[in-house]
Amino acid sequence: MSAPVAELASREVISKYETVIGLEVHVQLATASKIFCSCPTSFGAPPDTNVCPVCLGLPGALPVLSREAVEMAMRAAMALNCTIRRVSRFARKNYFYPDLPKGYQISQYDEPIAEHGWLDISMDGTHKRIGITRVHMEDDAGKSIHEGFRDSDRYSYVDLNRCGTPLIEIVTEPDMRSSDEAYAFLTELKQTMQFIEVSACDMEKGQLRCDANVSVRLKGAEKLGTKAEVKNLNSFRFLKMALDYEIARQVAVIEAGGRIVQETRLYDVASGETIGMRSKESAHDYRYFPEPDLVPLRISEAWQERVRAAMPELPAKKRERFMTDYKLSEYDANWLTADRVVSEFFEATARISGDPKEAANWVMGDLAAVLKAQGKEIADSPVSAQSLGELLAVKGKGEISGKLAKEIFAKMAATGDPPAAIIEREGLKQISDTGALEKIVDDVIAANPKQLEQYRGGKITVLAFFVGQVMRASRGQANPAAVNELLRRKLG
Amino acid sequence: MKITAEQVRYVADLANLHLTDDEVRKFQADLDEILVHLDRLNEVDTSRSEPMAQVLYEAEETATLRPDRSRPGLGTELALANAPAAGSGYFKVPEVIKR
Numbered sequence: 001m002s003a004p005v006a007e008l009a010s011r012e013v014i015s016k017y018e019t020v021i022g023l024e025v026h027v028q029l030a031t032a033s034k035i036f037c038s039c040p041t042s043f044g045a046p047p048d049t050n051v052c053p054v055c056l057g058l059p060g061a062l063p064v065l066s067r068e069a070v071e072m073a074m075r076a077a078m079a080l081n082c083t084i085r086r087v088s089r090f091a092r093k094n095y096f097y098p099d100l101p102k103g104y105q106i107s108q109y110d111e112p113i114a115e116h117g118w119l120d121i122s123m124d125g126t127h128k129r130i131g132i133t134r135v136h137m138e139d140d141a142g143k144s145i146h147e148g149f150r151d152s153d154r155y156s157y158v159d160l161n162r163c164g165t166p167l168i169e170i171v172t173e174p175d176m177r178s179s180d181e182a183y184a185f186l187t188e189l190k191q192t193m194q195f196i197e198v199s200a201c202d203m204e205k206g207q208l209r210c211d212a213n214v215s216v217r218l219k220g221a222e223k224l225g226t227k228a229e230v231k232n233l234n235s236f237r238f239l240k241m242a243l244d245y246e247i248a249r250q251v252a253v254i255e256a257g258g259r260i261v262q263e264t265r266l267y268d269v270a271s272g273e274t275i276g277m278r279s280k281e282s283a284h285d286y287r288y289f290p291e292p293d294l295v296p297l298r299i300s301e302a303w304q305e306r307v308r309a310a311m312p313e314l315p316a317k318k319r320e321r322f323m324t325d326y327k328l329s330e331y332d333a334n335w336l337t338a339d340r341v342v343s344e345f346f347e348a349t350a351r352i353s354g355d356p357k358e359a360a361n362w363v364m365g366d367l368a369a370v371l372k373a374q375g376k377e378i379a380d381s382p383v384s385a386q387s388l389g390e391l392l393a394v395k396g397k398g399e400i401s402g403k404l405a406k407e408i409f410a411k412m413a414a415t416g417d418p419p420a421a422i423i424e425r426e427g428l429k430q431i432s433d434t435g436a437l438e439k440i441v442d443d444v445i446a447a448n449p450k451q452l453e454q455y456r457g458g459k460i461t462v463l464a465f466f467v468g469q470v471m472r473a474s475r476g477q478a479n480p481a482a483v484n485e486l487l488r489r490k491l492g
Numbered sequence: 493m494k495i496t497a498e499q500v501r502y503v504a505d506l507a508n509l510h511l512t513d514d515e516v517r518k519f520q521a522d523l524d525e526i527l528v529h530l531d532r533l534n535e536v537d538t539s540r541s542e543p544m545a546q547v548l549y550e551a552e553e554t555a556t557l558r559p560d561r562s563r564p565g566l567g568t569e570l571a572l573a574n575a576p577a578a579g580s581g582y583f584k585v586p587e588v589i590k591r
Contacts, residue, residue, distance in 0.1 A: 031560045032560050032561065032562045033560050033561060033562035033563075038558070038561060038562055038563040039562065039563070039565045040562040040563075040564070040565065041562070046568060046581055047568065047580075047581045047582045048568050048571045048572060048581060048582060048583065049565055049566075049567050049568050049571070049581075050564075050565040051565045051566055051571045052565050052566055053566075056566075056571065064556070064557070064558045065556065065557050065558070066557065066558055066559075066560050067554055067557035067558065067559060067560065068559070068560030069560070070557065089545075089546065094506070096508055097588075098583070098585040098588055144588060145582070146587070146588065149579070149580065151579075152587075153587065154586070154587055155577070155579075155584045155585065155586065155587055156584070156585050156586070156587050156588040157579070157580065157582035157583070157584055158582055158583040158584070158585055159582055159583075160571070160583065285506060287506060289545070290545035290546050291546070292545070292546060292547075294546065294556075295546055295547050295556050296546055298553040299553065300553055303553060303554070
């Protein structure tokens, strides 16, 4: 999809310019009920079922704010290092569209719930702080369907189930300088929101939506260029492609002596281009005014402290701790903290096994492979952290070989049984008992006189053959170190 | 006049209202009177009062909030009962020009 970009401007020409990007990200909060009424927020219900007079905007219906939605917005604000306002207000944002039955969105305007925060991103080992301008709460609109029905040429179909789903909008400072930085920011933001369990952030379900303000200026120029707002960046892949296209388009316009028009542009997935949306200028006059049906939202220090006390460790902090406490590489720490459940699984395994490095290897390797093969998330893992930890502890004590550990793990994955049960049931305990091992070694030597002769004749590589034979005779249960030691002595 | 005919047309347009020239003149006069009246209110010293755009009262900070418990909605049949047009369980509206 880089073709349209290459046609617009060469890499050399683009590199003369600096890109300035700010993001506006909508995150759906994972409450059970809507923000201002008790309708369920469940995804995929039959159309126009999860609705009531409040979210349908029927006359006389009054909104009542959800406490849980406020606390989730507070958690998000805290994770983004924002200051939470003691008093914030809701406001009406007025516009007409069929999927907005009230005729206005209840949002926050000049007094949002939180402001002045930041989130750090890291790319190739370098860190950068992205400013957060504000976080505000609002209700979601419904969905309009313009295609797919027999009479779609005359009618649009409207599903209002999503009306009133709680959202937070996170607005960043224009601090990003490339599509890669925007990508890194959205990745970090998504992970953070998932960690604090504010949202599942599934982009396909619209739980995370992103618009971008993009402008370019010649490197060294002080004045910001005119920005365009790019909408519909609803997957990580599209975000990067749309931004790269928009950057090249703006450079091409300026290089050709033209001027950038401040406008809203829509990313078109099919063509890979951004397309200007014609709209009346007055469409942006939302006539905000304070929502008279809601009292101001007051948040005391005490309430903040209660919420703060229940905050989990954030991904950036956890990554750092994994690297210092467990001596993991940056790659391993990133991998193991990409998902909160995975990070907790790893920590439990590390604690029980007593060997963090080994635990990391198994979680990232054998366990990840089993989960992939079974099509399961780690929360439904057939092998618990307790079981994996016990297996690695037994292996660490030298009671089973690495090869045997893998075999036992495969059986754990298939049955869900703990390792001790499998070892007991199948008699897989490693034979370190010298008496039993000596008997096997003696038998193997007696059965292979030719190889014995070769060994004694100086061909010491035959030792490997004997080790293999002993391991086979013991069904893999012999302690390899003990076997080597014994063989060397007996073959002598 | 504190308000122009053009401003009246602009506000009407935002509210999806289509006014005749006579109506524009009528509303221009009405709105003007309202603004003149508000200017009189501005003479009152409110420097020591909290704005009352929203209802204020002394209460526990969470007293006006509701717990996050969901209840079934109206269901399609009831929800669509008053819809001028409906089909396949959806509200139907005249085709929207894609934004």
